[in-house]
Amino acid sequence: MSIAVTVKNILKTYGKKKELVTALQDINFDVKTGELFGIIGPDGAGKTSLFRILTTLLLADSGTATVDGFDVVTDYKQIRKRVGYMPGKFSLYPDLTVQENLAFFATIFNTSIDENYDLIKDIYIQIEPFKDRKAGKLSGGMKQKLALSCALIHRPSVLFLDEPTTGVDAVSRKEFWEMLKRLKEQGITILVSTAYMDEASLCDRVALMQDGNIMSIDTPAQIVANFGRTLWAVRSGNMLHLLDELNTMKEVENAYPSGTFHHVILKKGYTDAFLQQALSETNNNLEIKAIRPNIEDCFMQLMRR
Amino acid sequence: MKQFIAFVKKEFFHIWRDKKTTFILLGMPVVQIVIFGFALTNEVKNAKIAVLDNAKDAAASSLITQIDASRYFEVSQHLVSYREIETAFRQGQIKMAVVLPLHFEEDLQRYNKAQVQLIADASDPNFANTVTNYASAIIMDYQRRITNNRKLPYTINAEVRMLYNPQMKGAYNFVPGVMAMVLLLVCTMMTAITIVREKETGTMEVILVSPMKPQLVVFAKAVPYLLLSVINIASILLLSVFVLEVPINGNIFLLVGESILFTLVSLSLGLLISSAAGSQQTAMFISLIGLFLPTVMLSGFMFPIENMPLPLRIISNIVPAKWYYIIVRSVMIKGVGLKDVWQETLILSGMMIFFLTVAVKRFKIRLA
Numbered sequence: 001m002s003i004a005v006t007v008k009n010i011l012k013t014y015g016k017k018k019e020l021v022t023a024l025q026d027i028n029f030d031v032k033t034g035e036l037f038g039i040i041g042p043d044g045a046g047k048t049s050l051f052r053i054l055t056t057l058l059l060a061d062s063g064t065a066t067v068d069g070f071d072v073v074t075d076y077k078q079i080r081k082r083v084g085y086m087p088g089k090f091s092l093y094p095d096l097t098v099q100e101n102l103a104f105f106a107t108i109f110n111t112s113i114d115e116n117y118d119l120i121k122d123i124y125i126q127i128e129p130f131k132d133r134k135a136g137k138l139s140g141g142m143k144q145k146l147a148l149s150c151a152l153i154h155r156p157s158v159l160f161l162d163e164p165t166t167g168v169d170a171v172s173r174k175e176f177w178e179m180l181k182r183l184k185e186q187g188i189t190i191l192v193s194t195a196y197m198d199e200a201s202l203c204d205r206v207a208l209m210q211d212g213n214i215m216s217i218d219t220p221a222q223i224v225a226n227f228g229r230t231l232w233a234v235r236s237g238n239m240l241h242l243l244d245e246l247n248t249m250k251e252v253e254n255a256y257p258s259g260t261f262h263h264v265i266l267k268k269g270y271t272d273a274f275l276q277q278a279l280s281e282t283n284n285n286l287e288i289k290a291i292r293p294n295i296e297d298c299f300m301q302l303m304r305r
Numbered sequence: 306m307k308q309f310i311a312f313v314k315k316e317f318f319h320i321w322r323d324k325k326t327t328f329i330l331l332g333m334p335v336v337q338i339v340i341f342g343f344a345l346t347n348e349v350k351n352a353k354i355a356v357l358d359n360a361k362d363a364a365a366s367s368l369i370t371q372i373d374a375s376r377y378f379e380v381s382q383h384l385v386s387y388r389e390i391e392t393a394f395r396q397g398q399i400k401m402a403v404v405l406p407l408h409f410e411e412d413l414q415r416y417n418k419a420q421v422q423l424i425a426d427a428s429d430p431n432f433a434n435t436v437t438n439y440a441s442a443i444i445m446d447y448q449r450r451i452t453n454n455r456k457l458p459y460t461i462n463a464e465v466r467m468l469y470n471p472q473m474k475g476a477y478n479f480v481p482g483v484m485a486m487v488l489l490l491v492c493t494m495m496t497a498i499t500i501v502r503e504k505e506t507g508t509m510e511v512i513l514v515s516p517m518k519p520q521l522v523v524f525a526k527a528v529p530y531l532l533l534s535v536i537n538i539a540s541i542l543l544l545s546v547f548v549l550e551v552p553i554n555g556n557i558f559l560l561v562g563e564s565i566l567f568t569l570v571s572l573s574l575g576l577l578i579s580s581a582a583g584s585q586q587t588a589m590f591i592s593l594i595g596l597f598l599p600t601v602m603l604s605g606f607m608f609p610i611e612n613m614p615l616p617l618r619i620i621s622n623i624v625p626a627k628w629y630y631i632i633v634r635s636v637m638i639k640g641v642g643l644k645d646v647w648q649e650t651l652i653l654s655g656m657m658i659f660f661l662t663v664a665v666k667r668f669k670i671r672l673a
Contacts, residue, residue: 052672056671077516089512108515151511
């Protein structure tokens with residue numbers, strides 16, 4: 001299988017010596033052609049810096065990267081012809097209509113709406129009823145569909161989506177990921193970054209990022225399989241008190257709230273029987289069960305290393 | 306080319322849909338010409354004066370009538386004592402007082418010598434200067450009339466001719482100034498702001514990651530403002546010819562051509578500012594403080610450059626508006642041809658090429 005994106009020893013810092021901020025610390029990974037690759041991490045992990053380096057907008061301090069076989073520094077013109085980029089911030093013209101925005105981006109990419117209409121049809125058809133509306137007056141979900149249409153209009157070989165679902169409602173998010181799946185079927189390589197851990201499972205492979213480092217790169221299933229510990233979900237009548245108590249127990253390796261439960265990892269040699277015994281006296285309605293970890297649990301566990 | 310046209314079209318949409326800004330850009334020259342033409346004038350018209358006539362004879366009253374009859378003055382108060390002059394000035398009712406001594410006519414006829422006192426409010430020195438000059442002129446005129454019948458031993462008559470602007474109209478001075486100011490504002494500030502806006506809203510990010518040449522983006526941004534400026538040039542010239550009655554004595558095509566050259570200088574400056582500024586506020590600040598002020602102060606439009614201290618005179622040479630101001634005054638008012646303003650034209654062309662080269666060189670093909 002061919003490689004669409006390679007990243008080798010990329011280092012990026014901002015600011016002068018005194019207040020040096022390291023955005024990316026020696027990042028390495030490859031993305032295969034046609035893959036839906038997720039970069040998952042909280043705000044400030046370095047996702048946007050990485051995307052800007054790959055889309056030739058920023059220069060790395062050191063290291064090399066290629067997109068579609070072209071170097072991001074020397075062959076930036078070639079890359080700009082063949083990638084689609086959707087920045088995290090809504091970056092279309094709010095005073096132009098939906099139709100005008102799309103036509104404008106089609107033209108500056110030397111193509112027309114008709115030429116690649118089949119590619120964006122599924123997405124664009126949803127906003128077509130509003131094609132004469134100013135882009136600034138669209139709802140968040142529609143803006144994002146328009147931005148995606150504009151990023152796709154020239155049939156890019158690699159698509160970079162920087163936090164496309166941030167600030168979008170749950171239904172639109174779901175729809176968006178379904179659109180990405182259909183685009184992947186068209187053979188487009190997609191790099192998508194997100195801060196939502198639950199979206200990781202929708203990717204072919206994910207890189208978990210934290211503070212400019214990639215902690216793990218694998219398929220979502222493998223990342224979960226590599227968790228290697230038993231995860232307990234604990235619930236009681238007084239959740240706040242329960243968390244305090246869990247955090248003071250020396251037998252507990254890690255405990256954090258997650259939805260309606262607290263997730264607990266115990267040190268080696270301890271099981272739920274221990275928890276039951278230790279907590280039953282001070283908590284009413286105590287409920288303890290073993291659960292399958294999700295990506296967020298893996299992330300929390302990786303962060304502790 | 307198709308990309309370029311699409312980009313220019315998009316710019317026109319931006320301008321056209323921002324109705325308020327468009328209105329300001331096109332209305333500003335009209336408003337400025339009207340304000341400068343009718344309100345901010347330092348010409349004296351019907352200034353109120355007081356008269357203290359101690360003589361009350363025929364010669365005195367005929368002089369007063371002559372002053373009152375001129376379009377510069379209007380006698381609003383007849384005073385009876387010297388003390389009232391002070392009061393009238395303090396109340397701000399009058400700009401000047403004319404005092405005629407006792408036996409005015411007698412002195413004049415017997416000793417061939419009489420005195421008239423002019424008292425002006427010098428809290429506004431320029432105005433005081435102007436009104437006393439006008440009043441002296443009227444008195445001289447009066448004197449000449451009554452001495453007409455007599456033979457004087459020696460007379461030197463200074464024949465003054467005001468070339469190019471015989472009526473000493475202020476409009477001749479500020480029309481070129483307003484043109485420089487408006488073109489600078491529209492071109493420099495607006496181009497700078499519009500490019501920086503794309504950086505600020507993030508659209509520049511998307512455009513950079515496209516096959517479109519970055520230099521082309523810069524030029525496409527400038528085109529609509531060039532067109533707006535041509536409209537402004539036309540409206541200023543039409544207003545000054547038909548409303549302020551300032552003639553265009555020189556070749557109109559030369560005048561328009563020079564104005565377009567100045568527009569291009571301003572546009573290049575705008576592009577240069579946009580490459581340096583990170584936010585719309587910064588762009589506006591640099592345009593206003595860094596350009597607008599020197600244009601007003603150092604172009605010769607408000608204050609004569611010849612009277613400035615040497616350092617300011619040297620600095621004034623790098624203000625494009627100074628050269629444009631000289632060109633417009635020469636072509637429009639004096640009616641000279643290109644052969645008399647080729648040096649200034651060359652300087653402006655040089656500035657344009659310099660600014661444009663630096664702007665294009667500095668335009669970032671990446672974000673940082």
